[in-house]
Amino acid sequence: MSGKYLVTGGAGYVGSVVAQHLLEAGHEVVVLDNLSTGFREGVPTGATFVEGDIRDAAKWLDASFDAVLHFAAFSQVGESVVKPEKYWENNVGGTMALLAAMRETGVRTLVFSSTAATYGEPEQVPIVETAPTKPTNPYGASKLAVDHMISGEAAAHGLGAVSLRYFNVAGAYATSSGATYGERHDPESHLIPLVLQVAQGRREAISVFGDDYPTPDGTCVRDYIHVADLAEAHLLALTAAVPGEHLICNLGNGNGFSVREVVETVRQVTGHPVPEVVAPRRGGDPAVLVASADTARQKLGWNPSRADLAGIVADAWRFAQAREAE
Numbered sequence: 001m002s003g004k005y006l007v008t009g010g011a012g013y014v015g016s017v018v019a020q021h022l023l024e025a026g027h028e029v030v031v032l033d034n035l036s037t038g039f040r041e042g043v044p045t046g047a048t049f050v051e052g053d054i055r056d057a058a059k060w061l062d063a064s065f066d067a068v069l070h071f072a073a074f075s076q077v078g079e080s081v082v083k084p085e086k087y088w089e090n091n092v093g094g095t096m097a098l099l100a101a102m103r104e105t106g107v108r109t110l111v112f113s114s115t116a117a118t119y120g121e122p123e124q125v126p127i128v129e130t131a132p133t134k135p136t137n138p139y140g141a142s143k144l145a146v147d148h149m150i151s152g153e154a155a156a157h158g159l160g161a162v163s164l165r166y167f168n169v170a171g172a173y174a175t176s177s178g179a180t181y182g183e184r185h186d187p188e189s190h191l192i193p194l195v196l197q198v199a200q201g202r203r204e205a206i207s208v209f210g211d212d213y214p215t216p217d218g219t220c221v222r223d224y225i226h227v228a229d230l231a232e233a234h235l236l237a238l239t240a241a242v243p244g245e246h247l248i249c250n251l252g253n254g255n256g257f258s259v260r261e262v263v264e265t266v267r268q269v270t271g272h273p274v275p276e277v278v279a280p281r282r283g284g285d286p287a288v289l290v291a292s293a294d295t296a297r298q299k300l301g302w303n304p305s306r307a308d309l310a311g312i313v314a315d316a317w318r319f320a321q322a323r324e325a326e
Helices: 013-024 054-059 077-082 084-105 138-157 191-199 227-240 259-270 294-300 309-325
Strands: 004-008 028-033 048-051 067-070 109-115 160-166 168-170 206-209 224-226 246-251 276-279
Touching: 004 013, 004 054, 013 028, 013 067, 013 227, 054 084, 067 084, 067 227, 077 084, 077 138, 084 138, 109 138, 109 227, 138 160, 138 246, 160 227, 168 227, 168 309, 191 206, 191 259, 191 309, 206 259, 224 227, 224 309, 227 246, 227 294, 246 294, 259 309
Parallel strands: 004 028, 004 067, 028 048, 067 109, 109 160, 160 246, 168 224, 206 276
Antiparallel strands: none
16 A cells, blocks of 8 residues: 655665655655755655755645655764764754654654664674663764654653664665665764775775774674665554554664675675774764664564674765766
């Protein structure tokens, strides 16, 4: 059965892939994005695009919508430390306005793009949803604050909501028509696209922040999830949302790859040398961040099928090469 969905932040990396998946499933999609970090060309063909801010969501949201998928947020950890007010105002204040608009129009289903940064430095791994939430930066704190807001909205006003806490999203998604949606942050801070920039010759070397962690090769271990697997979880979440309840699910593969494993995989996939430089540890970097996705499997029926690191890197590499050729 087709529906009508508002995708906030749908010109960004994850939002654009989810919007494309919704269109492929036969749904009507309206993308709301102010293009502060998103890209107009990232909005999938077939979606209606509205350039605007989530604080003004009431201008475009009405009772004809079946649900909102909310991605619009600032997400740079380092920036959040030096400009915390930007993150509180946009991530929290913007979501407050969005929830008010949903309440006023009677749109009662929400899928929220949350983050593993809500947990901070974990006491044990794999991380489960009942783990203590101790964010170590304003970005993670802002997302956790929104999760608390959503829980209150569900209890008080009958909202049916699912928060999806991502671990490390990577890869790219290509449609049957040849359109490709991938990662193009500016500035870029994620490991795989940064290593690919070295392979392209756009960066001299990759910095490895610490090689003395208690891990097999001394470098940090992270859980990487393909963006297309992530998108599929959002569509499943739409049908799993229950009025008056707020479900929180971690999204990851349950397997970790070290920084050096990622670098070596990029070398193998691209055939290019990737020089690395060991740099001091970054403050607040846990040795291992790996998700338990059991809740998503049980509650959503989610089964990620693109867990192979080489496949994730190969998809990201194709997107990076296509962008370089533009």
